[in-house]
Amino acid sequence: MAVDDGPTDVSVPLATVCARLDDVREVAARRGRTAELEDVLTGIRGAEDDPGPHVRALHELLRRCGVHNGIDGIGRGAGIGGLPALDGHPVEEGFVCPRRRCARVALGRDPERERHCRLHDEPLRLRRVAP
Numbered sequence: 328m329a330v331d332d333g334p335t336d337v338s339v340p341l342a343t344v345c346a347r348l349d350d351v352r353e354v355a356a357r358r359g360r361t362a363e364l365e366d367v368l369t370g371i372r373g374a375e376d377d378p379g380p381h382v383r384a385l386h387e388l389l390r391r392c393g394v395h396n397g398i399d400g401i402g403r404g405a406g407i408g409g410l411p412a413l414d415g416h417p418v419e420e421g422f423v424c425p426r427r428r429c430a431r432v433a434l435g436r437d438p439e440r441e442r443h444c445r446l447h448d449e450p451l452r453l454r455r456v457a458p
Contacts, residue, residue, distance in 0.1 A: 337382040340398045341371070341429035341446065344385065347401045348445035351389070354401070358392040372447060378428065422451035 344351060355364035367388055370381035386397035394400040422433040422442040426449075433441045433451055442451045 337379050338424075338428065338430040340382050340386070341378070342424070342431035343398055343401060344371075344382075345424070345429055345431050345444055345446045350401055351385075354389065354392050354394060360388065360392055363388060368446065421454050423454045425449045425452045 352361070352364065355361050364385075367381055367385045371378045371385065374381055382398070389397045389401065420435045422435070422437075424431055425444055426447060429446075431444075431451070443449070444451055
């Protein structure tokens with residue numbers, strides 16, 4: 328994630344945070360920065376127009392907690408910041424961010440617990456895609 332002062336598309340970093348929020352909280356807790364993390368998350372949740380400054384603050388907080396690549400370092404793989412890996416079948420339905428803020432997608436075949444926005448504590452919304 329490029330860290331600067333201009334507006335950025337934060338949908339992919341927010342998807343990573345949503346999918347791996349338990350990991351983010353664990354990292355912050357190990358460094359004694361739980362309160363600081365919760366303040367930043369509150370800022371992200373409350374940002375009406377541009378959550379970018381709060382996302383950048385989270386990125387820097389993770390770096391201070393020892394995650395060298397910040398948000399980019401907390402998780403990689405299918406379902407984080409993009410479409411989940413497919414088993415050779417077209418996507419017919421997916422669950423997406425209820426606030427239309429991040430790029431996270433969970434498939435209908437994913438466990439129900441994966442169809443939940445951890446950042447806003449809301450269910451992901453169903454988005455049907457024509458095969």
